[in-house]
Amino acid sequence: MLSNFKLSLSLTIRALTTGALILSVAACTGNTDDLRAWVDRIKAQPPGRIAPMPEVKEYKPHDYASAHLKSPFSEMEPELETQLQALHDGCDDSVKPDPSRRKEDLERYSIDSMEMVGILERPGKLWGLIRLTAGPAKGSVVNVSEGNYVGINHGSIVKIDEQQIEISTLIPDSKGCWEKRTIYMALAQ
Numbered sequence: 001m002l003s004n005f006k007l008s009l010s011l012t013i014r015a016l017t018t019g020a021l022i023l024s025v026a027a028c029t030g031n032t033d034d035l036r037a038w039v040d041r042i043k044a045q046p047p048g049r050i051a052p053m054p055e056v057k058e059y060k061p062h063d064y065a066s067a068h069l070k071s072p073f074s075e076m077e078p079e080l081e082t083q084l085q086a087l088h089d090g091c092d093d094s095v096k097p098d099p100s101r102r103k104e105d106l107e108r109y110s111i112d113s114m115e116m117v118g119i120l121e122r123p124g125k126l127w128g129l130i131r132l133t134a135g136p137a138k139g140s141v142v143n144v145s146e147g148n149y150v151g152i153n154h155g156s157i158v159k160i161d162e163q164q165i166e167i168s169t170l171i172p173d174s175k176g177c178w179e180k181r182t183i184y185m186a187l188a189q
């Protein structure tokens with residue numbers, strides 16, 4: 001008796017599935033007269049014009065006429081190399097920026113675009129307060145301490161007191177050497 005029930009249930013499910021399939025196919029064959037009319041109207045229009053191809057300029061090859069000149073990849077002439085070495089020998093190698101040092105945020109701005117606006121003091125620690133007067137962070141106040149770097153010329157803060165911040169900068173000179181200069185950022189009034 002149980003097998004007859006399973007058989008009739010299976011037949012019922014098949015009949016329902018077949019009926020649903022027939023209904024879904026019949027729903028897809030609805031009235032498409034408006035679609036056919038639109039397609040016929042588009043096909044009846046004359047085809048549009050295709051724009052002409054742009055004119056191709058004739059290629060004119062360039063003759064390399066610099067073969068007789070010195071190659072930029074060849075070695076330097078010995079007398080020029082000794083002249084450059086003589087210029088470089090006059091430089092103090094202890095005065096140069098550290099290229100491996102990671103730049104700090106305030107090194108993106110010129111020292112001219114900063115002003116000292118005060119100090120913060122805690123036992124054993126003194127911070128200077130610098131306000132940016134130009135650039136995207138104009139008006140921002142930043143605290144700095146001795147050893148921080150500021151400005152685009154490798155400026156290192158040497159000393160902070162109540163009236164000024166002393167900054168040691170490295171400026172390139174005309175010989176390709178570095179020159180140490182001290183700048184004082186006074187307290188703004």
